[in-house]
Amino acid sequence: MAIGCALAVVAQRNPLYSAISLIGVFISLACLYVMLAAPFIAAVQVIVYAGAIMVLVVFVIMLLNVEEEEHRRPRLRFLVPAAVVLAGVMIAEVAFILVSVQQSPAVPGSSTSDVGLTQSIGSALFTRYLLPFEITSILLLMAIVGAMTLARRGGLLQSRDQGKRD
Amino acid sequence: MMPIINWSLIAPEVIVCAAAVIVMLIDAFSRPAQRWITGGVSLAGLVIAAVACVCLWANGTPAADAFNGMIVLDELRLGFTLIFLLVSALTLLLSTVWAENEQLPAGEFHSLLLFATVGMMLMASGNDLVIVFLGLEILSIATYVLAGFRRTDIRSNESSLKYFILGSFSSAFLLYGIALVYGATSIAELGPGGEASRIVPGTTNIAEIASRISEAQYPALLYAGAAMMLVGFGFKIATAPFHIWTPDVYEGAPTPVTAFMAAGPKAAGFASFMRVFIFGLPFVVSASSASAGSLHQTWVSTLAVMAILTMTLGNVVAIVQNNVKRMLAYSSIAHAGYALVGFVAAGAATDPAKRDAAITAVMFYLLTYAVMNIGAFAVVQIIARSGDRRTSIEDYSGIGFQSPVLAFSLSLFMLSLLGMPLTAGFIGKIMVFGAAIDQGYYVLVVIGVLNTAVSAYYYLRLVIVMFFGERTTAWQAPRIPASVAVTLVLTVLGVLYLGVFPGRVINAFQTKIESQLFTQTQTQK
Amino acid sequence: MPYLLTILILLPFAGALAMVLYNFAPPRKDEHYRWIALIVTVATFVVSLLLLRGAGASGAEFRFEENVNWIGSIGARYHLGVDGASMWLVLLTTLLMPIAILSSWTAISKRPLAYYAFLLILESAMIGVFVSLDLLLFYLFFEASLVPMFFLIGIWGGERRIYAAIKFFIYTAVGSLLMLVGIIALYFLYNTFDYPTLLGALRASPLAPRAETLLFGAFALAFFIKVPLWPFHTWLPDAHTEAPTAGSVILAGVLLKMGTYGLLRFNLALFPNASRWWALPIIVLAVIGIIYGALVAMVQPDVKRLVAYSSVSHMGFVVLGLFSFTELGMQGALYQMLNHGVSTGALFLFVGFIYERRHTRMISEFGGLSTPMPWFATLFVIASLSSIGLPFLNGFVGEFLILIGMWTSTSVGHPWIVTMLAATGVIWAAVYMLWMLQRVLFGEVTNPENAKLTDLNTRELGLLLPLLFLMLFMGVYPRVFLDRSLPSVAAIRERVIRSEAGGEFTTSAELERGEPQR
């Protein structure tokens, strides 16, 4: 299902539809996370990605009300087959690599463990990974500034609440 | 368990970060009349950070693994940090007046610049792929914005767009690489039954990676991860074929930003690139798996090839450029190639002392490049006037004796980029080439010097246009703002100082990290 | 006196700085710059005369040494010193410089500040080349001398100056960059840039044959291009022709000597075996250069080009002498360097004089100049004769020593063939020089423009006199020079020939005295 949606993302001509199918991808990934005993991540996936970011994207699409890609003189036609070929090569290589993973000694399956739980993540986040966490906040702060700077015309509103959304 | 916090360890980063925030606030709550304050504050922040950095250096505590070994304290980090601070300071000096002229929000520009600096510093100091990745992202996002800072200018938009798309594209590769490495470095401890009893999870800590590559569980994944990280970093430092974004972005971005991008992020890229590959994937003599040794050998030889490609491509294409900024962009690609030569030497070196020397060479080279490059762009900015209008070679024709200060300093920078003796470029070149020769990469070096000869053609072309031709159109000498003048003086003096008496700086950069890193790896064996 | 060499290097540079500063002084006059330049260069010359103290007496070792740490971390030292060989070249430089400046006294009206500043910087670089005993330092000056000359040609040159300037720069840069690789490689092989130390180290542990050959090649290419040895000579005619008079004088007088000096100081001394292995091809090239240069010079329509090509021929003699590995030949080569500096420098001055008067250098434009300008004609003839190699003028001594050294050398089999071919160069020299004189000076005054030319004025005579005196003196009493340079040259020769497997070495003259050479 994830693959299907992903293909749809690429295939769709109208960005709105591909956005929606992207959301599909996110959801299915969230399910996989749950299977992989990472409920917290799954939740965040749904909230942040499928929620915030995609809403933002859709918002922008609406704002700029772009319909499907205008039919201008299509340039760089050759890129489409090229991309497909390259993708094929990549798949091949990945397969080539993964074979080795297959051959490596079998690992015990994902028996239920507590690492995925919110509590354990939180503790790690504030002890071992304190610094990255702080840095993340800086990152977001800067993103706000940057977005404001770029998107504002005079003192536009939506640029500011864009900032708030993240 | 409690977090091991050691603020002093990250003092410089914290200071710059604080400065950025303060600048932001001032900018938000100050009347436009006091815009200059932001510049002052950020400059002060940078200076204080530099002081802190020097203090850290002075009481050179051995690499304390505070924050669970996410931050290192070594000459590599500190040296590069100083370079970044210098670059940002010079860029600030360049940009203040420029921002005013362009009616751009100086405050935001400064704060973004400072954030970018933080990002670079993190890249240099991070001993964990997490930190490196975050630093890289901070830097990238900041520079995306900076590149597009002249919002109304189509070229600026386009350059920031291209930079954004390609940048995030390649950082996705980097991330994938990190993920694969993380997975690959897990160790399966085999129980009596021969089946894996339990698994030591993978790591993203560079030192630990180094200690584990010999018995990594999925060597193939390790290789793939290394390759992908190579893509990510290669993009940052603009090596062929990942240089492709550079000319467009440099040309489109506002000149001070271009100066910054050519000097700072490139150096930052090298910093983390070297840390990850030289210390993360070192040459390990281990009976357990031959693959480790060959991994090292693989990436070194790959880099050597990339270096050749990069130098040649940069120089050859630069010959046919007519836009000065674009020409300098290609020349910066070429210089990345020269620096890579040193990097290759550092990677190939198995003897810690020689590796130190090579790393020092690269650091020094990037320092010199930063200085002369910013100087050159300063002149370009002055001559280009507002809106980067006059950047084609023709605009320089015959100005040699009309405004001699600009012309001669630009010629000095050109000669330094060319690597003429008595300039910084010369010392930098002989250091990296020397390191390579020391490792026996004669072919690489010969190609390098031949490239230098080629580069003479386009560097001199600018000098020729300025001095040997007569100007046809009218030319009124532009007035040089004080801050830019300061930049010029600093860079000119820097080029000469580094060219004639580089001894002290080089000594300061002498890196002695690896010795103790090696012991670390030994102990963990 | 201490720091003599440093003073020599810095004095002209300081002069240049002084000019720049004077530029900001309120009542500045353009004609003051040349005075500053003249004073500075003359002062430099006077100071450089101190080098003569105790020269030659002290044997081969270096004098006035200064050896301080420069860039410790990369092992480069600031090591200066002169021996009998380099001393004369320094003196030649410091002598030619004031003359060059006087020669541009009226010729250069455009941008005097930059012009004279560049000349002075150039002098610093040239002196540095000859006195530096640290390979990196040598390379530094060697390269640095390119830049001012590049500007001199490019800004004050003739019509095709830009082409000439680029050609000059890139041509020479390519060679010297490879030499840089060689220098660095040497550093990592022996862990020093220091010339004397390197000599000792090389003697202690010689290079592997292949490595020595490669390094020899790296150094030799740079110097061959500089000399220039055929077929690397094509930059020279353009550069000489387009350069302003002073530029040509310095170029021919000093810059070319850097190449031959480098060959003597570095190629022969550092890589004796390779020098012997490669003696034959190099000598062949030199002989080709001698004859080729002369023949091409013969048919040049442009006086300056003619003199330029004659330099190719003359410098061929120098290389020939160097690679004869005999005291006679090498001494002669060193002497020929000085001769060429003096004679060809003078010839370029003469060309400059008529160019300044007529603004053309085409031989066909002239004719019968001896009638309006007798002094010019007389002195021009004398200079040409010294370039032809008339006995009792300087040229003869050098060429004769080189040839006789070549004949008695064992660096190649059948050296007498080489000598006979090279000796024809003397005939050719007479041909092209006399032919040129004939067409320029003698015969009826065909072109009315030439009839009203003015003879040399006092300044021009004054700047020629020292050169003419030297031509005569060096021809009549060469021992002053030869005796002082003998120990150094002999020492280098010793390195070349003793490093042979046999160790002991005697000139073929000593060996084969008695029975004719088979």
Add this chain to the structure above:
Amino acid sequence: MEPQLSWYLALSAVLFTIGTAGVIIKRNVIAMFMCIELMLNAVNLTFVAFASFFHDVTGQLFVFIVMTVAAAEAAVGLGIIIAIFRNRETLDVDEASILKL
């Protein structure tokens, strides 16, 4: 049966590939942007897979961080898109090619 680690890896690889292909194929800037997001998610999947098979928290934290980074990129990227859309009324990247050669 137990899902193998390599399955997840393969899946993420495929997603990543699709993302890259999309970036090259799509002409709409926003679409390209979404493809990049897709690539990031693919990586996330890898992380989570490893993490859960190692019983290690690092991977999941990495995912957490990646999400925030993605958010930041989204903000800035869309900012850029808006800016460029203002100047030229199109989102076709092929139009943005005045800087070349």
Add this chain to the structure above:
Amino acid sequence: METNLLSIIIFAPLAGAAINWLVGRRLRNEMFIGAVACGSVAVSTLVAFYLAFNSHGALRTEEPLLDHIWTWLHVGNFRADFALAMDRLSGTYALFITFVGFLIHVFAVGYMHGEAGFYRFFSYLNLFMFAMLTLVLADNFVLMFVGWEGVGLCSYLLIGYYTNRKEAGDAAKKAFITNRIGDWGFVLGIMLTFFITGSVSFFANPAAGEATQTALSYFKSAAVDPFTLGAIFAGGATSVAVLLFIGAAGKSAQIPLYVWLPDAMAGPTPVSALIHAATMVTAGVYMIVRCSEIFVHAPTAMFIVAIIGAATALFAATIGLAQNDIKKVLAYSTISQLGYMFLACGVGAFIAAIFHVITHAFFKALLFLGSGSVIHGMHHEQDMRRMGGLKKYMPITFATMFVGWLAISGVPVFAGFFSKDEILWKTWSAAGMGSFAKVLWGIGALTAFLTAVYMTRMMVITFWGEKRFDDAHIHPHESPPSMTIPLIVLAILSTIGGFIGVPYAFVNRDINVIEHTLEPAVAKMPGSETTEHTDEHAHVAEERLLAGVSIVIALLGLGLGWILFKRRPLLEMPRVLENKYYVDEIYNQTLIRPIEVGSREGLWKVFDIGVIDGSLHALGDAVTELGRVARWLQAGFVRAYAAIILVGALILIGLFAYFGFPIAP
């Protein structure tokens, strides 16, 4: 023994030259200049005579007078001093050079009267004396070469004295370059000598410090080279001799290098007399005699010398028959006489050669000066066809030239007779050449005959017959005493000069002064070590017979000439002779043009500009083209860029995967 007087001989003229150049040019006073010039030469003449004839003078003692002035070149084991030496040979030479030179100076004062470059002329002339005396008195090869080139330079300057006459310039250039070709051989000869012997000095010089083994003494002790062609390239005495002979041929105008001498007549007549008749052109002979030690050890070289000499003698004589320019006639006769001298050297009759040099100096100088006087009187008309019947206009000139005519034709009791006869006899009786000697004698005799003929022609056309010029413009007149007195003196010498060498055979008494004087100085043919007097006695009859034959030949020549030209002075001569066998044209077409065109079109335009520069430019253009191509990577499309990056990434991954796959085949 040491004496510093020697240096006066050479430096006096130098001083004269310097004074005339520096002072004379200021005060353009001919009296002063002439006085300085002649005075300086007179000084050296007196000193030369004193040194030659005083109680233990050079001509009386065995060992030479030496004067070491300074050490000129000294590198390693090579040493060339500036040192003079006067032995019997160089002493003899110095004597007649200074004396004849003095006379010619005096003559020139009159001849050059009123010339603009009077001072220049005389300083050159003095400079020439300096160089010539240096050449003669040099004590080593290198110094000799200095003088050698010095005289070449002076002849260059003097031939080109009329600087604004093109032909003069060309002649001067030709002379210098042709001499240079000879000097090439000379220099190489010197080097080979040094290479073999390790020395370049003629005499062991005690004052120069260590008494070295000299170049000549080395050969004295060496073995004689085989008489084969191979010996020429063997690098022994023969090679040296051949190389030196090339030099001599250049200086003394022998085939094939004689072409410069006739053109050299473009110079003022005194110059022709001094340089191109009496002194400089005989330097080659002097050099060979000086090196006789080497030559006698090189039979092959001797043979070559003899052949060339004989050939030149005959060749030039035939050309001389057909010339109309009075000076050209004399020029070719000079070449012919020089050929005689070389012939003598070739057969080992060195003394005879020197003897002929001296007598030739007398009568040829006389003839030249006479012709100069004629030209002077005819207002610089040189073409004999526009003269005629001059004997009543200028009696003294006529009388003196009459003597010269008889002398050169070999009429008995005149100087030329003895020397020429000596040479012919020595040729006839040459040891080691067998019957070939007779052939050479035949050529010599024929030449003698031709000489008599063309000299008669010249005299007849010039002085007898009716005048062929319009005396409306030209008023022939006798020359001033400053010109006639030297003529008279020379005439007397040409008459009695021969008596210093009267052979034993004629007057059964041994009064052959010249032979006795020079015998110790020259080498003997290795073959004829036995004392010559004995076999001279043996051949008295034969020698007398030959003498008679040569007298007959001379008289025949005179007679034929008289008969031919007395009536028809303007008798047309064969064109090929008049055009000198077209030698100049041949040289021009076969040597000079090809070299010039080849260097211009081939070397310069094609190779230098085309090949070398062309390839370099091609390289540069190639790089630029590469850049032009490579820049198209930057098409400007983000998606293309992304694709490129992806390609790179895939290559990398593939590479790493290939290396990293543990179980990769």
